[in-house]
Amino acid sequence: xxxxxxxxxxxxxxxxxxxxxxxxxxxxxxxxxxxxxxxxxxxxxxxxxxxxxxxxxxxxxxxxxxxxxxxxxxxxxxxxxxxxxxxxxxxxxxxxxxxxxxxxxxxxxxxxxxxxxxxxxxxxxxxxxxxxxxxxxxxxxxxxxxxxxxxxxxxxxxxxx
Numbered sequence: 001x002x003x004x005x006x007x008x009x010x011x012x013x014x015x016x017x018x019x020x021x022x023x024x025x026x027x028x029x030x031x032x033x034x035x036x037x038x039x040x041x042x043x044x045x046x047x048x049x050x051x052x053x054x055x056x057x058x059x060x061x062x063x064x065x066x067x068x069x070x071x072x073x074x075x076x077x078x079x080x081x082x083x084x085x086x087x088x089x090x091x092x093x094x095x096x097x098x099x100x101x102x103x104x105x106x107x108x109x110x111x112x113x114x115x116x117x118x119x120x121x122x123x124x125x126x127x128x129x130x131x132x133x134x135x136x137x138x139x140x141x142x143x144x145x146x147x148x149x150x151x152x153x154x155x156x157x158x159x160x161x
Contacts, residue, residue: 012114016074019107023070026063026104030056052159059099059152062145066092066104069141070111082119084138086126089115091142093123098149100156 031043034053038046047054073088089112096105112123121129130138 012118015111015114016070019104019111020067020070022107023063023067023104026060027057030060052156052161055152055156055159055161059101059149059156062095062099062148062152063104065141065145066095069145072141077115082115082121083126083129083133086112086115086119086121086123087130087139088142090123090127091139091146095142095145095149098146098153100153 034046034057035043038049038053047057069088069092073085077085089108093105093108093112096108116122136143
């Protein structure tokens with residue numbers, strides 16, 4: 001079940017581009033921050049010193065894959081498959097909740113708002129629409145990120161972060 005887009009969705013391309021750039025830069029920003037705070041430039045030594053640093057760096061590595069999924073979903077939006085885009089954004093929202101990354105959480109919420117404003121499709125309606133239409137196949141990348149986010153959350157809670 002697809003819903004056709006009747007508005008010009010290209011006017012919001014810059015927000016999607018900004019989100020993808022921020023997500024791709026996440027590991028590099030995390031690495032620079034961790035190196036500056038630890039005072040060493042040796043990555044392997046830095047990751048071996050403290051498991052909290054390792055978990056933080058691992059959590060930031062979800063950014064580029066999230067950006068890839070966002071770009072892939074954006075292509076489906078351009079083809080008129082609004083449910084695909086909103087379902088991806090909904091599951092990416094869950095991932096960012098698990099990773100506890102507020103900057104990207106707010107970014108995903110804003111993108112969801114833009115897509116909702118353009119199309120009128122809510123996150124729940126999109127998930128219901130995708131449920132009968134290859135739900136697990138189309139959203140498998142998001143489920144991989146959710147499992148990764150749950151792992152990072154579990155480890156960070158065990159470490160007391």
